[in-house]
Amino acid sequence: MANWLSKRRTIARPNFNRWLAPPAALAIHLSIGMAYGFSVFWIPLEHAVGISESVLCATDTGDGILDSARGILGYSDSGPCDWQRSALGWLYTLFFVFLGSSAAVFGQWVEREGPRKAGVYAACCWAGGFLISAAGVYWHHIWLLWLGSGVIGGIGLGLGYISPVSTLIKWFPDRRGMATGMAIMGFGGGAMIGAPLADLLMKYYAGPDSVGVWETFVTLGAIYFVAMMGGAFGYRVPPLGWAPSGWQPKPNRKGMITTAHVHLNMAHKTPHFWLLWGVLCLNVSAGIGVIGVASPMLQEVFGGKLIGLDMPLKDLSVEQAAQVATIAAAFTGLLSLFNIAGRIVWASLSDYIGRKRTYFLFFSLGAVLYASAPFAGEIKNVALFVAIFCLILTMYGGGFATIPAYLADIFGTQFVGAIHGRLLTAWSTAGVLGPVLVNYLREYQVGLGVPVAQAYNTTMYVLAGLLVIGFFCNLAMRPVAAKYYMSDNELATERLMAHEGGLESRN
């Protein structure tokens, strides 16, 4: 088994069709992308004990800390009680913290051991996490959910996310952006498959004694294991020096696409790494903040206008509010579509206009769009408001998908997967920064007496400001100084350690 996983075994045969590499990567990214869709489990898990209605935890001990702990863990003197949303929500935090951390820590290992081994380990972690979580739901231990899906699954997310990056860039030196865009599009699209599938499964398994979540976790774990193993065993790495037939690197006068390589341990010592870290963090912070509040924002800004009534949200009846909430949910669905479309479209476009110009567009157009959103809300133009945020979401997704190619251009391809892994700590940071910024600014505005329909205006201007800072980070990008490049000897040693030394195709 270990031999099958070795990088040497994954070297492509002659005439291997490189278009087989992206679907392998997509199989893995579509599976781990379900991380975005976990909110589909929140409501059923809030009823896991009571089934038909939530069983509240007793909070009558007089000890605030004990009561809080009981609420989080879902146990009181009288027996198990239902988990709270806040306790379940920790899974998201764990996902993104462990995704970033494992990508940063294991990046070099992935480069050396190859994508297949990384993909198999990712499948074991992600699917295993589902099984542990299923046990957690069955025995009603929330720590098993945090450990299973959050920690172990989060490590699987990191390994799976970076596993195809380096391989795809090497297979598509002529279309780096498009290649990584296709894979990373899968991460954005995973929840579009996983969430409705989970919904169907929970309805199928639900009964008088179960809300159907643990059974769904087991089923999803099995499905994702098969899909990810299929992807992992579908990976092939190109032989050293491989290039598409007839392709020659274009002369690059400004040197923004290097043919040299920067070592992983040297990359973070360059200002370029931190500028790109800032580029990713700022672009993602703005987008992730909007995704988190998309549904309430649309409802609060437009209220009854969404169903043809000229009334604020607070004056709507329960039925009308439910109608508005359904439309807002449709809005978040539409955003997710534009998010994934942006990943492939912008990343592919970057192959033609260049990475730096692509990010210039994200930051300049994005800042204008964020600053225009309050105007669209003020004139109560739903279509314009929706169009603005759909376009913003394409650039959020595009930012993720274009960054691996930007890294390959600046730091070379030898360590691009590992450097990308370290850069993903910017995502983890943004995952905390963006929502905190958006939520606290809104609360602050409401506290100052600003009407809820206008409470997001300042937030939008602040997010536009973040993009302006990102614009200058991108503006400062220059080719890496030659002193940071690996020497020929260092490169040869590294290739030997990465099992690439002298490798031609497997016959």
Added chain:
Amino acid sequence: MNKTGNQEHPSPLSWLLVAIAWTSVGIPLLWGIFKTLEKAKLLFG
């Protein structure tokens, strides 16, 4: 591959494999897009 590792023309069979591989990931993805569009149409209804 030639001596420099450059790709010659992939075989017709490999294009069949490409079609199978893309269909395997494409069908679930299209289903997900369809389900999302189904919900999103409420926004314009």
